[in-house]
Amino acid sequence: MTDRLANSLKPERERLNWTQAALAERVGVSRKTINTVENGVFVPSTLLALKLASALDRPVEQLFRIVSEP
Amino acid sequence: MDDIEKTEAYTRQRAVILGLMGIVLLAGGALAWRGGAAADTGIAFGVPVWSLHLLLTGLAALLIATGGGLRMPSRILALANDETTRAYRTRGIVAGFWAMLATVTGAYVLSFFGEPWPMRVLARVLADVGEATALLVFAWAELRAARD
Numbered sequence: 001m002t003d004r005l006a007n008s009l010k011p012e013r014e015r016l017n018w019t020q021a022a023l024a025e026r027v028g029v030s031r032k033t034i035n036t037v038e039n040g041v042f043v044p045s046t047l048l049a050l051k052l053a054s055a056l057d058r059p060v061e062q063l064f065r066i067v068s069e070p
Numbered sequence: 071m072d073d074i075e076k077t078e079a080y081t082r083q084r085a086v087i088l089g090l091m092g093i094v095l096l097a098g099g100a101l102a103w104r105g106g107a108a109a110d111t112g113i114a115f116g117v118p119v120w121s122l123h124l125l126l127t128g129l130a131a132l133l134i135a136t137g138g139g140l141r142m143p144s145r146i147l148a149l150a151n152d153e154t155t156r157a158y159r160t161r162g163i164v165a166g167f168w169a170m171l172a173t174v175t176g177a178y179v180l181s182f183f184g185e186p187w188p189m190r191v192l193a194r195v196l197a198d199v200g201e202a203t204a205l206l207v208f209a210w211a212e213l214r215a216a217r218d
Contacts, residue, residue, distance in 0.1 A: 021074045033154040
């Protein structure tokens with residue numbers, strides 16, 4: 001069994017009508033970083049995860065969750 | 071153009087340039103390998119070829135180690151070297167290490183079946199393969215990450 005980090009970054013961002021660039025500007029990273037996190041290509045650091053949660057006004061555990069796959 | 075767009079343009083340009091440097095290094099390594107003991111002893115652009123090679127590998131090492139852009143505004147430099155870029159640089163450097171190890175192991179095994187490579191050629195090919203792999207892996211990861 002393997003664990004992976006899933007996230008609801010895209011729906012939460014779209015809820016606020018923000019583009020990837022707008023969210024990137026707010027948390028101080030490149031748009032590429034937001035893109036890779038949204039697509040599950042890149043696992044963010046704890047610091048970035050907390051910054052994203054703060055920017056989107058959501059608890060971090062609501063934004064990120066562990067998914068176990070067989 | 072805001073900082074995010076400027077960063078995006080810069081990082082894309084950097085990935086393309088570093089990728090091209092990787093291709094040039096690989097081509098140079100292949101030429102050195104074919105040239106044997108005479109590799110890099112010639113003159114190009116009025117200077118010894120070996121000094122041009124040192125300049126290129128030194129520049130490539132500096133760029134992969136720092137991300138470059140030292141004359142960019144600090145805000146854009148920080149965005150252009152954020153945590154994904156640092157992770158991709160690390161990924162490139164690790165891939166470069168394994169490529170060098172595979173090359174040196176291959177050269178060691180081949181030396182039992184034929185003429186061993188001259189030290190200069192081995193050093194040149196190792197440096198080129200290691201750096202080119204690091205640059206190409208980094209460039210590929212950066213360009214892929216920027217896609218929507």
